[in-house]
Amino acid sequence: MRKMRKINENGMTLIEVYVACSVIVILAGIVSVMVIKSFAVNRYTIEQGMNTASIQNTLTKFSRHLREAKQSDEGGYLIELADDFDLVFYADINDDPAVERVHYFLEDNQFKMGISNASGFPSQYPQSDQTVNVIGNGVINNSVQPIFYYYEKDYYGQVDETFLSTPAQPSLIGLIKVDLYVNTNPGNIPENTHVETFVRPRNIN
Numbered sequence: 001m002r003k004m005r006k007i008n009e010n011g012m013t014l015i016e017v018y019v020a021c022s023v024i025v026i027l028a029g030i031v032s033v034m035v036i037k038s039f040a041v042n043r044y045t046i047e048q049g050m051n052t053a054s055i056q057n058t059l060t061k062f063s064r065h066l067r068e069a070k071q072s073d074e075g076g077y078l079i080e081l082a083d084d085f086d087l088v089f090y091a092d093i094n095d096d097p098a099v100e101r102v103h104y105f106l107e108d109n110q111f112k113m114g115i116s117n118a119s120g121f122p123s124q125y126p127q128s129d130q131t132v133n134v135i136g137n138g139v140i141n142n143s144v145q146p147i148f149y150y151y152e153k154d155y156y157g158q159v160d161e162t163f164l165s166t167p168a169q170p171s172l173i174g175l176i177k178v179d180l181y182v183n184t185n186p187g188n189i190p191e192n193t194h195v196e197t198f199v200r201p202r203n204i205n
Contacts, residue, residue, distance in 0.1 A: 084146035
């Protein structure tokens with residue numbers, strides 16, 4: 001009778017199976033974390049980019065309106081208030097015969113625009129904004145980084161010249177700088193976006 005060979009089938013031990021499973025779980029966890037972080041960064045980048053684009057578009061309109069600022073319908077000077085985080089001026093922003101009271105300000109990290117229309121005879125503007133729109137989120141300017149800077153009429157960019165103290169006297173203002181620092185989720189990468197523009201109103205005496 002032939003002797004049958006004994007076949008040894010070598011398999012993994014329980015410990016080896018446990019180690020292999022642990023390695024797979026760890027690798028899967030690392031990959032998952034990397035994917036989640038990648039999605040978070042990409043989402044933040046898109047949100048930051050869209051928000052910044054919206055603010056830049058708003059500043060383009062702001063520049064046009066402020067450049068064409070004029071005397072109010074009640075006879076007031078073209079700039080009513082010039083402070084660090086509040087700017088009120090008068091302009092025709094919708095191409096109608098009336099002049100609107102335009103208020104740009106910061107509230108709860110939101111850059112906002114308030115509009116008021118004159119009414120009655122003689123014309124009078126309400127004390128508060130009639131309509132308010134959010135034009136930018138994640139604005140992180142603070143007390144040492146104002147949004148608005150005001151310069152005298154003879155300012156032409158000289159390095160040694162300083163801006164006016166606030167609230168600035170409207171009749172002294174010749175140039176206004178808007179300086180925004182934006183971050184929809186502070187602490188994340190990329191860093192804060194910096195947006196600025198200079199406007200010289202044409203109708204200043």
